[in-house]
Amino acid sequence: MKRTLYFSLLMISLLVTYTSVAQEDFRNTEVVNTVFNALKTQSEKEFLKILPTKNEVEYLIPMVKNAQPNENIPSVDVIILNFENKAIENFRKVSERGSSFGVLWEDIILEKVSFKSNPENNVPIERGSITLACSNKDKNFLIVLKKVYKIQDAWRVMDSIKFTLL
Numbered sequence: 001m002k003r004t005l006y007f008s009l010l011m012i013s014l015l016v017t018y019t020s021v022a023q024e025d026f027r028n029t030e031v032v033n034t035v036f037n038a039l040k041t042q043s044e045k046e047f048l049k050i051l052p053t054k055n056e057v058e059y060l061i062p063m064v065k066n067a068q069p070n071e072n073i074p075s076v077d078v079i080i081l082n083f084e085n086k087a088i089e090n091f092r093k094v095s096e097r098g099s100s101f102g103v104l105w106e107d108i109i110l111e112k113v114s115f116k117s118n119p120e121n122n123v124p125i126e127r128g129s130i131t132l133a134c135s136n137k138d139k140n141f142l143i144v145l146k147k148v149y150k151i152q153d154a155w156r157v158m159d160s161i162k163f164t165l166l
Contacts, residue, residue: 026130027113031148031155036110036132039095039143047091051083052158056151060125067122083158090160094143097163101139108136118147126150127158140166 026032031050038047052060057076064073074082098105112133119127127150132143147159 026115027110029155031145031157032110032113032130032132035143035145035157035161036108036134038091039098039105040108042095042105044088044091048084048087050155050157051087052080052149052151052156054080056154056156059152060149063123063125067120086160087157094161094163098141101141101165103136103139103141105136108134111135111140130155142166 034046034050038044038049054076057079061073061076064071073079095105110132114131114133115128116131117126117128128148130145130148132145134141134143142162142164144162144164145157145159146162147157148155149158150156
């Protein structure tokens with residue numbers, strides 16, 4: 001019984017140490033820098049750079065088909081067009097929402113970045129959400145990248161982003 005308890009405690013300690021050491025420094029990732037710079041410059045074109053590429057969508061389709069065989073998956077071009085249209089619309093909403101609260105986008109400061117893992121059992125891809133804590137003069141707010149996937153060693157935004165005033 002004691003051996004089992006010691007072994008369990010050792011495994012928990014190793015797991016906690018491994019996850020805290022092995023976690024990526026998201027503050028310096030391309031996805032965080034691109035989103036932050038796109039917001040700062042209010043550039044939709046810059047924001048589109050963090051969407052999945054045609055190659056990456058083609059890479060994901062077999063995994064999705066395997067996980068959800070009955071799912072009707074549109075063509076790669078349709079998927080990319082939908083991503084782009086939704087991303088531009090979402091980017092505009094976030095920009096307008098921030099501006100309505102008096103955020104001066106060109107003067108924002110990135111204070112902190114955090115990552116929360118949200119794996120999906122059926123798709124063997126690292127995924128989660130990234131939160132950018134930002135400030136602008138007396139305003140503090142969060143930009144949440146709700147669903148990001150690590151596809152072929154690059155983090156990509158797969159869903160909308162969200163603005164939350166603190």
